[in-house]
Amino acid sequence: MRIKGALIRIWAYAGIITVSAAIVFLFVFVFIKGASTISWDFLSQSPSGAVLGEEGGILPAITGSLAFTLTAVVIGAIPAIATALYLVFYCKSSKSEQVIHLVIQCIAGIPSIVLGLFSYSLFVRDLNFGRCILSSGIALGVMILPFIEVRAEKTFREMNMTMIQSAYALGCTKSHTILTVVLPACRGELFSGIILGGCYAMGATAPMIFTGAVAYAANPTSIMKPAMALPLHLYLLVAQGTTSLDMAYGTAFVMMAVILISNALVTIYARRRQRAWNQQ
Amino acid sequence: MRKISNTIFRILLLILTGVTFAALTFVIIFIVKEAIPTFEEVSLGDFLFGREWLPLDVGTGHMSFGIFNFIMATLYVSFLAMIISLVIGLGASLYLSCVASSKVRGLMYPFIDLLAGIPSVVYGFIGLTVLVKFFIRAGVHTGSCVLASAILLAVMLLPYLISACSETLLKNKEKYLKAGTSLGVDQWYTVSSVVLPASWKSILTIIVLAIGRAMGETMAVMMVIGNANLFPTLLGKSESIAALIALEMGTAVNGSTHFHALYAAGLVLIVLLFIINIGINLIRDKLIK
Numbered sequence: 001m002r003i004k005g006a007l008i009r010i011w012a013y014a015g016i017i018t019v020s021a022a023i024v025f026l027f028v029f030v031f032i033k034g035a036s037t038i039s040w041d042f043l044s045q046s047p048s049g050a051v052l053g054e055e056g057g058i059l060p061a062i063t064g065s066l067a068f069t070l071t072a073v074v075i076g077a078i079p080a081i082a083t084a085l086y087l088v089f090y091c092k093s094s095k096s097e098q099v100i101h102l103v104i105q106c107i108a109g110i111p112s113i114v115l116g117l118f119s120y121s122l123f124v125r126d127l128n129f130g131r132c133i134l135s136s137g138i139a140l141g142v143m144i145l146p147f148i149e150v151r152a153e154k155t156f157r158e159m160n161m162t163m164i165q166s167a168y169a170l171g172c173t174k175s176h177t178i179l180t181v182v183l184p185a186c187r188g189e190l191f192s193g194i195i196l197g198g199c200y201a202m203g204a205t206a207p208m209i210f211t212g213a214v215a216y217a218a219n220p221t222s223i224m225k226p227a228m229a230l231p232l233h234l235y236l237l238v239a240q241g242t243t244s245l246d247m248a249y250g251t252a253f254v255m256m257a258v259i260l261i262s263n264a265l266v267t268i269y270a271r272r273r274q275r276a277w278n279q280q
Numbered sequence: 281m282r283k284i285s286n287t288i289f290r291i292l293l294l295i296l297t298g299v300t301f302a303a304l305t306f307v308i309i310f311i312v313k314e315a316i317p318t319f320e321e322v323s324l325g326d327f328l329f330g331r332e333w334l335p336l337d338v339g340t341g342h343m344s345f346g347i348f349n350f351i352m353a354t355l356y357v358s359f360l361a362m363i364i365s366l367v368i369g370l371g372a373s374l375y376l377s378c379v380a381s382s383k384v385r386g387l388m389y390p391f392i393d394l395l396a397g398i399p400s401v402v403y404g405f406i407g408l409t410v411l412v413k414f415f416i417r418a419g420v421h422t423g424s425c426v427l428a429s430a431i432l433l434a435v436m437l438l439p440y441l442i443s444a445c446s447e448t449l450l451k452n453k454e455k456y457l458k459a460g461t462s463l464g465v466d467q468w469y470t471v472s473s474v475v476l477p478a479s480w481k482s483i484l485t486i487i488v489l490a491i492g493r494a495m496g497e498t499m500a501v502m503m504v505i506g507n508a509n510l511f512p513t514l515l516g517k518s519e520s521i522a523a524l525i526a527l528e529m530g531t532a533v534n535g536s537t538h539f540h541a542l543y544a545a546g547l548v549l550i551v552l553l554f555i556i557n558i559g560i561n562l563i564r565d566k567l568i569k
Contacts (some may be wrong), residue, residue, distance in 0.1 A: 004469065005467075005471070008476070011370075015368050015369065015372035016375035016388075018368050019369070020391075022438070026395075026406060027394070030406070079297075079299065080300075082293050082300070083300045086296070100301055107307065110496070111495070111496025111498065111522055111546070112496060113498040114496075117311075117542065121534075145300070173283070175286045178289070203401070206526055209526060234401050234402070234405060235401050238503070252406075260394065262397075267390040
């Protein structure tokens with residue numbers, strides 16, 4: 001009896017120590033290895049060199065990634081939040097709610113590479129868009145749609161009902177209540193869902209590998225053109241072998257820094273809002 | 281006026297929801313439709329259980345589409361990753377739910393969530409520079425192997441596992457621990473003999489969801505698994521379905537059997553997820569009383 005308890009206890013401590021060590025290792029490893037590569041030139045120049053990317057910087061990859069992420073967020077977040085609003089505030093038939101949930105779960109279960117394949121044959125091939133930011137953006141948008149919808153729906157359902165009921169009691173219409181009470185109250189959670197969804201889209205390589213991200217392109221000017229992307233750039237640098245390894249560490253550094261900063265922002269914001277709620 | 285804007289808003293939401301629903305359904309139907317022509321060329325049995333994958337006619341007039349090795353590799357890597365991740369993750373969840381104060385928990389959750397944000401290429405990159413090098417030193421031929429990708433995947437699964445498991449454990453702890461303590465039972469004994477067993481059912485559901493993630497993961501696995509059409513062994517090379525699609529999508533000729541076969545492989549991946557999902561739900565009640 002004592003031994004069983006003690007073993008569980010050791011398991012608990014060993015588990016948390018392993019996890020923390022892994023996280024610290026991943027970030028410290030990339031930051032130490034990449035730090036020497038990071039410079040203003042690296043961030044502000046285009047890749048160059050005999051083997052592309054060996055010299056120069058990653059500016060088009062950064063702007064490209066921004067373009068991909070923005071397109072994905074616009075395509076994914078608006079329908080996601082609209083669907084969540086509809087399900088929580090308007091949908092009265094539990095059957096249609098179930099069907100919509102089922103479809104969203106199915107999409108969440110589709111591997112991202114299959115979404116890439118889908119976008120490749122429909123948009124790049126059949127509709128003749130060619131490889132472009134839009135083709136990738138749609139695949140990425142579909143990928144992050146369930147992610148944002150689930151978070152948004154949870155937020156709406158956990159909202160303080162008395163606030164909504166009071167708005168109705170004051171004679172506000174449903175749309176007025178949603179626009180002036182619900183959405184502002186859930187603003188923080190919705191933004192954090194969108195930012196984390198955006199990070200997810202930024203880091204995904206599989207859906208854009210044949211649909212819009214290319215080895216070299218100038219800064220993106222139109223969503224109907226292909227662009228560079230940080231994750232694909234990293235993948236290609238790694239695939240090229242040892243000569244571009246320093247640049248690969250630098251690229252990984254940039255992505256890890258973006259992840260760290262956006263997660264920190266979301267956490268701090270959530271903490272502050274929670275404190276504000278508790279004081280009310 | 282108010283009424284009109286209310287109606288317009290409602291209709292707008294309805295349209296957006298309808299479009300979302302239709303688009304998502306369309307994606308699913310499209311994938312199925314593109315996969316079907318494969319089976320005019322290859323029988324379902326040959327496709328699922330064949331071990332030869334020769335998608336291009338190189339003059340011999342012989343083409344073959346068998347994805348058995350890819351299926352087995354996908355399952356092997358995912359389950360192995362799941363086991364590794366569960367051993368570490370469940371321990372960490374026990375700590376978070378039964379040891380940590382709510383303040384520590386509030387700090388640890390976002391810290392662990394960082395893992396979920398790291399792009400899979402970065403995982404693959406670190407896997408190549410650290411894990412694969414380690415395996416080479418340990419005497420594995422090229423360093424790329426199933427075990428390396430399983431370890432990498434295990435780390436990627438940790439955040440999902442830990443957040444879901446510790447939530448379940450926390451709920452059960454709050455339910456039972458007070459009763460145990462007031463009976464004078466050691467806290468850890470209550471955890472091991474009441475809280476943990478009571479949570480198994482939910483943990484099983486969490487495992488299924490995590491396996492789904494593992495099976496669809498492309499880049500990280502592709503970068504360290506070696507990509508050779510071989511039956512998976514712990515220290516050997518292999519290739520997962522997702523890696524197969526990613527590697528050959530660019531070279532497959534439009535409309536060829538090769539191209540449709542890649543869709544069919546993707547469909548097999550989705551169907552596998554479904555079967556595991558439904559199967560576990562069916563046997564869950566019998567497995568855990």
